[in-house]
Amino acid sequence: MDIYEARIAALAALIGESSLKDFSDRYDITPSHLSQIINGHRRMGERAAANLEAKIGLPPGALVAPSTFSNRAENQPAPHIAGNALPAPAQAGRGRLLPVIGYVRAGEFCEAIDNFQPGDADEWMEAYGPAGPNSFILLVEGHSMDPDFRPGDKVVVDPSAQWENGDYIIAKRARDQAVTLKQIKREGDRHYLYATNPDWPQRIIEMNEEWHICGRVRRKIVEY
Template identity: 45%
Template sequence: MTNSLEKIPREIVDIESAALRDIYAQRKREAKAKGQKLSQEAVAERCGWAGQSAVSQYMTGRMPLNIEALLKLSKALNFFPAQVSERLSRDMPTLYLSEESGKYSAERTSNATPINYVRAKLPVIGMASAGKLEELIEKQEIDEWVDAPGATGPRAFALRIEGISMEPKFSDGEKVIIDPDLDWCFGDYVFARRLSTNTGTFKQIKREGDDLYLSALNEHFEPRYIKLSEDWIIVGKARWKLTDL
């Protein structure tokens, strides 16, 4: 993976620092329009840095960006990492870290920022950890990464199947690529999270009348059907299955 110790062409550093400055200036204007203030000190605090010196050095190009810094700044200033550094985004997790989002959601809004679909490495997580994905990436506690089979949205990840509920199509230990930026429909395989317990499950989504259900493929699994309520959100749709040989 690219790091700050590599020799980076000056023109690349200048382009990245200029893009970062532009985003910072835009966020300042947005804050001012709301009667708020945004400073480099505030950005540094959001990044967990002791002072604004690092922010200033990244914005002026005196210090080249690295993956860890770009991830933190993208969260603090709410932008896609690829908007600032194509160089680093090729080797970084594709999860989009948004400061204002405390949970994953499949909701879309008309004024949402367009998604830049990329092919990159994806973090592999188990169902029990899916609700903590952003925290795991920030703390660099992801132990396994896989290459995306194709273009994915910025929040895609590889989910490790646990249990027998989806046999015979999906076996325990297999991996599926979950993409929160894909629209899902009835019959799709999805990963859903229960908000009250922060636990997740991988199931097929079905409809009966006006009700939606998460359905297990294994007809002997209990409970085979889980009725969706306000306590559940659909995190994302499964796009590919990766099988270890």
């Protein structure tokens, strides 16, 4: 298998059982362009592969040099996707892997400007959908967001995703570098962080200049 065939195979694995139209619509790709690549009528060179990586939200090299990533994903378990998550790619490709971190290290990842490397986390996990270049998976701790998010849940955090009123976000406080998962709400010109657990002691926190939004929660992944 040459490099062009390997790129087509990696792309086909990402598409999996989805139709070309559904996959194209999901990532804003022209269906005819995708069809020509998959059917071998258009060669996927290095530049074309890099452009598709950016469209799909894959790390650099995932389609340009797919063999680099195949071994790393080979033995990862397939979790259940909860909430509004997108369908998982075919298991043969397993798609993009993101670092899994806890709240303690989340502050460091909020400040990251480069793509994460294998040594940045002990565990890597399937993104199961679109995610920006600096996205990571946060391991939920505590009960402030019960019942929406429980301890042990994993959420995909995307620092580059735009957030809106009512979204779940990750925020960091400057004075102690504390990181928290909350729902953000706006009332007039003020923003508040809400805990969804009605019994949580400090359920509402008004945001001020010491709070920084690290990213929006794209989806929740629950393992059984």
